[in-house]
Amino acid sequence: MLYSLLSFSIKNTETLVSNYFNFIKTILKNKFYKLLPYSILYNNILIKFYISNLKLTTNKYEIKNLNYLNSKLNPFYQVSIPIDLYFNAKLIKFNYNLFKFPKIDSENNLILNGLKKIFISKIKRDSGLYFNIIKKNNFTIYKAFLLFNNLNLINIQLINNTFKIYNFKDKKEIDFIIFLHYLGISNSEIIKLSKYGNSNFLKNILINSFNNYKFIYKNKIFYLKYLKQLSSYFGIINNKNNIYLNSYTIKINNLINKIEKEKFNNIFGFDIRNNLIYLSKDLINILDYLIDLKFNKINITDLDNFSNKKLENVINIFLNQLNIILEKRLKFLLNNLKKLNINNKNNFINFINNKNYIYNFKDQFNIHPLIQYLDQINSLSEIMHKFKLIKSNKINNKEFALRDIKLSELGKLCLINTSEGLNSGLIVYLPQNIIIDNFQIRNPIKINKNYTKLFKIKTINSIEQEKYNISLDYKIIRKNKQLFSLNSVNFYKNYLNKNILNQESYFHESEIFSLAQNLIPFLIHNEPTRSLMGAKMQTQSVPLIYKQKPLITTNTQQILSLKNNNIYSLQEGIITYVSSYKIIIRDLLNREITYYLPNYNFSNQNTLINYIPLVWPGERVSSGQLIANSQDFIDNEFSIGNNCFILYGSYLGYDFEDALIINKNLINNNIFTSLHLDYYEISCLYDINNYLEITSNKIPKYTKYAKRNLDNFGIIKEGSKILKDDVLIGKIKLYNLTKKQESLGKFLFVLFGYQLRNIKDTSILVSSGNSGRIAKIELISNFNNFKELNNYLKIKIFVIKQRLLEIGDKLWGRYGNKGVISHIANSVDLPYTEDSITPDIITTSIGVPSRMNLGQLYESLFGLNCYYLNKRLLLNTNLNNKLGSNYLKTLLYNYLKEINLYKGISNFNSYNFGKTQLFNGKTGKMLKGTNLFGTVFYTKLIHMVKDKIHYRTIGPYSTITQQPLKSRSKKGGQRFGEMEVWALEAFGAAYNLKELFTFKSDNIKARFNLQEYLLYNLPLKNSILSESFYLVLNHLKSLALNIEALIISEKNKDLKNLIK
Template sequence: MPGAPNRVSFAKLREPLEVPGLLDVQIDSFEWLIGSPRWRAAATDRGEPSPVGGLEEVLYELSPIEDFSGSMSLSFSDPRFDEVKAPVDECKDKDMTYAAPLFVTAEFINNNTGEIKSQTVFMGDFPMMTEKGTFIINGTERVVVSQLVRSPGVYFDETIDKSTEKLLHSVKVIPSRGAWLEFDVDKRDTVGVRIDRKRRQPVTVLLKALGWTNEQIHERFGFSEIMMGTLEKDNTAGTDEALLDIYRKLRPGEPPTKESAQTLLENLFFKEKRYDLARVGRYKVNKKLGLHAGEPITSSTLTEEDVVATIEYLVRLHHARTDGQAAVMTVPGGIEVPVETDDIDHFGNRRLRTVGELIQNQIRVGMSRMERVVRERMTTQDVEAITPQTLINIRPVVAAIKEFFGTSQLSQFMDQNNPLSGLTHKRRLSALGPGGLSRERAGLEVRDVHPSHYGRMCPIETPEGPNIGLIGSLSVYARVNPFGFIETPYRKVVDGVVTDEIHYLTADEEDRHVVAQANSPIDSGGRFVEPRVLVRRKAGEVEYVPSSEVDYMDVSPRQMVSVATAMIPFLEHDDANRALMGANMQRQAVPLVRSEAPLVGTGMELRAAIDAGDVVVADKAGVIEEVSADYITVMADDGTRHTYRMRKFERSNHGTCANQSPIVDAGDRVEAGQVIADGPCTENGEMALGKNLLVAIMPWEGHNYEDAIILSNRLVEEDVLTSIHIEEHEIDARDTKLGAEEITRDIPNVSDEVLADLDERGIVRIGAEVRDGDILVGKVTPKGETELTPEERLLRAIFGEKAREVRDTSLKVPHGESGKVIGIRVFSREDDDELPAGVNELVRVYVAQKRKISDGDKLAGRHGNKGVIGKILPVEDMPFLPDGTPVDIILNTHGVPRRMNIGQILETHLGWVAKSGWNIDGSPEWAANLPEDLLHAQPNQIVSTPVFDGAKEEELQGMLSCTLPNRDGEVMVDGDGKAVLFDGRSGEPFPYPVTVGYMYIMKLHHLVDDKIHARSTGPYSMITQQPLGGKAQFGGQRFGEMECWAMQAYGAAYTLQELLTIKSDDTVGRVKVYEAIVKGENIPEPGIPESFKVLLKELQSLCLNVEVLSSDGAAIELREGEDEDLERAAANLGINLSRNESASVEDLA
């Protein structure tokens, strides 16, 4: 890549294939859906004579829509799009959907007169994909996740009967749409069939219903005793009786007739409207049963031959497994097909439904709803006046698309924590969602790593919780074929010679071949060096074979892992569980004020950053003409001028700060594809999620016990781990029943100091420092008015509307937040902005907060080594090296051995080597395989150690002893990577050498400022009058049953009574206590808690008369509500202690 940073690599292997476009899985699929010219060109190159896009496919399926008599028909063709309504930035700003109008040609034919009416019909606004593979729906960026589902097809299974221990076999024919067809051999050795999951019948009944005679069955299945036995037990006489028998099972209670039974069976399996295997299902059935090999796929329904071949396959499988007969079936054409059971978790049987197909299915649903409307209108409207436009109602189609993007489990709010998290989100594979699995039902088998995942789905990157194994990530080199199966590339091996010819194989194609791994040693001519090569065969079996037997070889050692996993250096030395955490935690890294690329990378950083789309890339080669913080102008070689605008301090979906800054100067020469501006979490075009910090691995006074981390105060003072977070606050002025709300500076009962930062409109000024409780936007809402007195009417007449009662509903900074106002957006009906119904004005305020690192924040490395900051020490107390350099961070040694993530230690050593620079004298044995550019390097040389092809242990050890001395001529770290450290407090050396080096540390999005919470008074629940729970509701801490026991155990009766009454739901007592505290009086006695009154009401509802008696037996009346004293006290104090559960955010603030 031109202009790539000068990172030197430890890779020994040459990769014959560039990493493919990392967003292709999204972009290619959407281009197939809309039938873009680029997709058509690619399909033609693949050898498809007339490629059909996803939308065209739906229109062809739907056409023609005929009325009930067949005299009229409506067909659709030629879907096309107009220009998008607004650019991406405007859609984000104005809460619009990034969409283009869709038009189709509709043709109405009157078969009686032969009249044809053709019109172009608008089919609604169709959401379009942005260049980054995302959708913008109502102003928010969303991603459609690809779904892993069982492919339609035919699946053979084997089970053992518990009672007889016999082998039983069954087969399911699973369509994309329609009824299931299941055959099985039971323990009584009869072959049965279940149609649409109804009661089991002998299989011969179905064969007879399809028109087969006993003689034909004898001729085809005479080899099988079990089929002959089944035929004998079958009592149906002929085709008619068999059809009626099936009809009775499927439609019990309806009178059977021969015609209705025939129609039902045909509709169930042989009519395209009701049954669809889809192209992929037809392909799988043909492949499994050996039918129509090599012929193009035309129909997608079942055929009689499919049913018969499936039954024969099942019977032959049963005989092969029980009687030892030959496990082959000869099909028409003399081809022998091996008979074997299927593994449902194999990637040859699981396919991806990508974005295009998911949207296509949704459009299909909408179109079929529309079809009903069209049919009804054909019968009700006057034939002469009918035009396509009058028949079509596009509402169901628009609603279906909206429903998918708005509410589907697979349309997700984009993860924009950092560029890597967004990239990974687009490459995610989910087995959940409609038509998929549910996390409750999914067993261990489906979650497990399968040998067929190799090179297709990453075995490392998956969530840790209930979704483990159900959500995965696409491997680096994987791609999706037109049938939805994941393919991975291999180098062809011919007679023991590895070529650069690349073949993409699906999982079941790969099973037929012998594959060598990428690091098998080969000479300069491509021949294997060893006579026997380590290979893998079907089902993940590994063995050594002669080199002449090898068919393929992996293209790269990182072929099996995903992008995030491929960014972990020394991955091969980490335990898989910790590598999983490392891959997942990289996605949680927060963009820092100054990004820093890792000293020790893997070579994946540049490509990941470019494909994530948060950096600015030059479209054409040319010369930089002008550079500023806001834009870059490039004069291209072809004479055109391009201006690239920078994103400045924008808020991402996750509240992190997205900011772009140029990395080129005027007069620089740039090539096409070169990075010219960095985005968040990138440096010089490379992904940069954290900081290179000087780490010492040692215990320190017990302060780094249990994964706690000790930090140097330098990181706080110098803003090394400081991040900017931007919060968006929104308020709207609506029309209410009592009048319109108003955004204004004129707020009742508010002092001038509070209004100091508001402008004349009542909106806070940009640059104002705000903290919780400050007003951001002033707003008043009309109060309910009673009958006006004559005096009030006079005031109203004199002062106009101002005298009417309004209440303050201003937008205030939420509890616990603070920062600086950096942006304001005002939308109003007067300016012709699109606003929801009833909203007159909408104001958005952006508040930026600079968060320095503090104790309680979570830090992590790339190897699953995570921890919370336990103590921040002054620089002078930190341990220091012999030359006086204090370390930045101290990690505990106990975090390494049992977790088995040794990669972090190797990274620390190599980090020290890279920071210090090195010089390898002579040609030592350990350096024999090192590339030329790794023999010498200056300090701060960035290096890459690709996964499974990185620096070896002996190379690392050798380089540690070849590091360059510092300015004083000292080499502080020895060949073991350890240094003598001195205690910063005493100046004495620690009694043992300590591992010191540079480790890449990330600040994660688990920040203490977002988690710390305290409440004095706040909202209460409506029913129980107890405080709400949780930070979002400004709730209290629950004092539960077990906590009460602890108090009782200590005998702390008064404290407990206080907790359960005046601090909770004693509505009278809590106001009186507040008053007593304010006035400095003694705390009054607690009253009766509201929950006790609720208990009484519950008992009364069960018709139990419950009374409260005093000690002398007199009945105590529990008053409902609060007395006058209470209301007076609350009013005087200016508080509302009995605030109910708030109806809106404004009430809460």
């Protein structure tokens, strides 16, 4: 297959990391050469900059500090430049600190305030040449846009048989022919180089341009200054006589890179340049191109073509602000030179290098909209988050052309995987096999010119892709009856054609989808929107304690194991020690190298990060061999769920819509049990007024049961099992007595000998849904500087929570078939098959045909064969190539017949193909009809019921919409979605639904009435319709549909007949 032949075929982050290291080594220094002078003379002080000796210093840190949520950890590089100051015939040497920027580790992560973050790359318009036609005031304007890297935009336009050049920065316009004359390009050269040199149209334009010289001569000082400024974008000025050198050898500074040369060659159709872009030839070609557009000889290429785009990553943030930072730091140095004193030069150096005056990119990154917390729910979510792309920052962008999929994006962007909602089409993902070269995306294609089994792999960008007639890898539509050959879909020059099968250049089908998409077997038999949902939910799956490999696999699971998430050996050697904490390898040079496994760590989403060693002592390992897997892998294969028996049918009505009924054995055997970590940080404070917080277990307010796990100091013990309302830390705060309390205290002391204290209880209790076990406790004391920090003791408590399946949790398959658990049934009550197998999951069969999810049916039937015969099915290219014919149907029938032959199960026959006869679990009688019964790979989502709903809680409401707030940080309420409503409807819980939609929603009057009923025992009135229903009525009224509520009674009997 394609990925086994490519060294770059793993979707990795190394390309972005290599660009970052290239920025540190070369780009940063080259930028300094352009921006900083060699020396400056200021107030008789000579300043010399040694850019070649540019220094990068960094802070040291241990990666294990991230595991304890160290909020002060910010790895950075500090850029400083050596400076020599010649002052009063004396030399002062020092390093001048310029700025700090964050480090990027080998996994392309930014570590800010101890948390891993990621920069989302943005697709941006690349510098180059663009053409457009605009109709305005009954005039047709033909425009050519020159966009430079420094964001200067120049417009050359043809209007009313006159060429104009316009600078958007200065907003000034001048005749384009006069500008060419200023560059030294005469009329004879224009006629010689232009293909319209002999035409009367161009000659008339040249003659008319001389009339404009009279107007320019009147304001020659102004126009000469503007021409000089405009020409600075195109070439190099000779400082002696302020005129250009030979125009044939002048190069355009900002269009000198390889990509821009390729664009110019692609537009103008010539390739005569070696290292220079010839200014006169290019400008006259722009003139010819505009004339071609006027006479309709050529068509305009799409402005949104992907060849006109580039990726903007975190390096561009540094480069865009580097000139501003250098200007500020240089000005700061010059302004403070008056404070220079030879005797106290150290004070001067310390002052100008003060960290308060040095620009730190960390402050900007903390609020940057494209820097997000790394999604670490599982390994796949981390990978997919790093390859998210943004097309536009405007969420309300209504341009369909920007959101639409273009053929030039084929192989560069995933066709299906995008964001849902308002950002649909604006947030996209990279496909599986790409490389990033010079901020351009390149994808591989197969080239087979001799039509043999041997082929070569070549990477191409969007410009090169237009030169190839590309088809999908043996994707056959149908046979051509006339030519007796096969038809396929071809892509050529951004057009889609249906031609005879092309075997010369083609994509592999996995090249146009992302990793999450390629994990879905039978992808072709799935609806695109459901495939998108399945890809999204794979990144939201929780790592489980017990998991299995999927019976139906696509081999993309093994590609995922080649990511940076796993640990590889860096050298060849012998394993000498293996544990869950570290692996020691002795290499060929008799050196011991230790690999530490970061076990039981936090992720940003509070899931567990754990690594499992795959080697044993005495094993010989080679360089690059996998030695430890993360928690999402089994035997080097991505596995995040379990294979479950599924029944498509009904059970007591609990399967309403997409609700799920699960077997209680799943809970008893911990099949979908996951581990989550929680973190508490408690401080004991000491303030100026001598108010002190202390820990104690002798707080009479709580019961002995609530304090059963506290030690003598009032701190929870390690390994303790904690439940709701248990005391984590018994803590009180001591205050001074007030004047009234002092007199009362003296009175109590005389009577009972008891000293009165002013105490406030500040204990920490376990909240609802946070039960678990104490994994670790850390005590950090600050005795040396506690008066400054007002914090003499910090306590960190790590709680590990084991979450079983319960009603309200979400399960999903790989095809977007998700559902909320509505009922947990006993195994003995469920229907069973002939060989006494009860289903693990029961779901309705209505959702399959309505959503066109045929893939899940194929998986259930093929998976049943894999279960009975103890094998796994790999969907490779040979199977997918024949999906257009009846091959899959024949194969499926043979697989089901194979179960009949080897296992003796007689209910798989041609009369009820794929259906199974079931028996009632309560009576043992055979059920009428047959049902589809099979094996499907299911996973638990992170949207668990304990995080979503708290029973009968009412939190704050929005003052505008009177809806419950959404965020948990704002104590928001019930995130009760559509599928949760279906689960309640399956139970017939009408009163619960009514309470959610009226009292706990936006029905203000009913909410106050409920409060009066609970507090003052006033009668509870029936709730009126909610505001959301009135909103629906208003929408219907906007469609000229008037809906009124009428009461049917004896007086108006005509309404009964009307309804009938």
